[in-house]
Amino acid sequence: MAAAATITVPSRLTALQQDYALADTMALLRAMIQQEFAGRIAVVSSFGAESAVLLHLVAQIDPSTPVLFLNTGKLFGETLRYRDRLQDLLGLTDLRAIGPHPKDRDALDPEGSLWSKNPDACCNFRKTMPLSRAMEGFDAWITGRKRFQTDDRADMEPIELVGARYRINPLADWSQADLDRYMIEHHLPAHPLVRDGYLSIGCMSCTSRVKEGEDPRAGRWRGQDKTECGIHLDSFTDGGGI
Template identity: 65%
Template sequence: MDAATVGSPALQRIRDRHKGLSGMDLLEATIKNEFKGKIAVVSSFGAESAVLLHMVAQVDPSTPVIFLNTGKLFGETLRYRDRLQEKLGLTDIRSAGPHPADLVAQDPNGGLWNADADACCFIRKVLPLERALKGFDASITGRKRFQTNARAGMEPIEEERVRGTGEPGSATGTRFKVNPLALWTQEDLEAYLDEHKLPRHPLVKDNYLSTGCMP
């Protein structure tokens, strides 16, 4: 559920400054310079998360990592998060989950995913992420062009509209999004995992097609 992207003169200037950068080089430039102190990683600690998180840890292990805990994750994912945190030395992992009031009002029995998957994602992913990103000028994602048709033209640096939460003091305007793996292929990811001997998500090893929320 990607937010709507926009364009601005500021975005073009940032793209011009970092033209041709990808992967570790783009992370180095945006974490240490362009958005220093105002950028956070967004991660589900899913199938390929170790690649991006390993890169971030090499640049600055104190970079905030927002972990989207929907309350519906597999136990294997929570244990994988703990394992990666210890192995990579990440020091600022922040868990973002649904607000209890939202669950009481819209998903009291935990079955909203079956009736309205988009509404479920909104209260368990979109709103928690917006709250967690308040105060940051940019976020880092592990999205890649090959994942969906909608992402086929995705740029390494984007600007998106802040969705807002409707709450007092909710963020507005736009936020930049850094996609250092946008141009990577599945083969690139596998090669990186092997080269750096990074652990695979246990559900991937068990041939699960998805490591997201439990059905």
């Protein structure tokens, strides 16, 4: 009797990349949410400066798609209020706030100042570990990462494999002008801190205003080599856009 053919994970990645190579943003999102990973996919959102675009796209396909929001305990109050406003506006029915475990917080950062001494360790227990726990029930997650944002993102594919899970980047080839146009066309509210000069918004401790002409992400971890939290790196254990 002939052995049953099995589809390995790498060959599925290749097949997905080939099948959706020409798909536009909406077609790719629709296929991932409703066909390829139906019931096994989540959006990860920071509810930052550009998050409304991805959330609006997803909500048009299925507003009950799980949205994982990393509440690090260090966010701006404006971000929390913006999250509530977008949830209401877009009708997101499965928004999940995830955060650091109290035991980790007490053991690793009892004074809340780890960000100033070891930001990678801080991102690890406030972002990577909670997201790793939350992702246990999913096979794939959707990000709002764009190629233009950082050198590390310049070559990313719309569909990637990170460990055992798929990372979907439907906005990979969007430009800042595309995002701005979409926000205006769909009457989406901007994060309230954008008008104050915060063009990429993460934790309060590690986000500063961006001067005119600076890279929009220059205000993240200013003065440090760090450009990513780690949750978007090639392994969840490394510790986006968040």
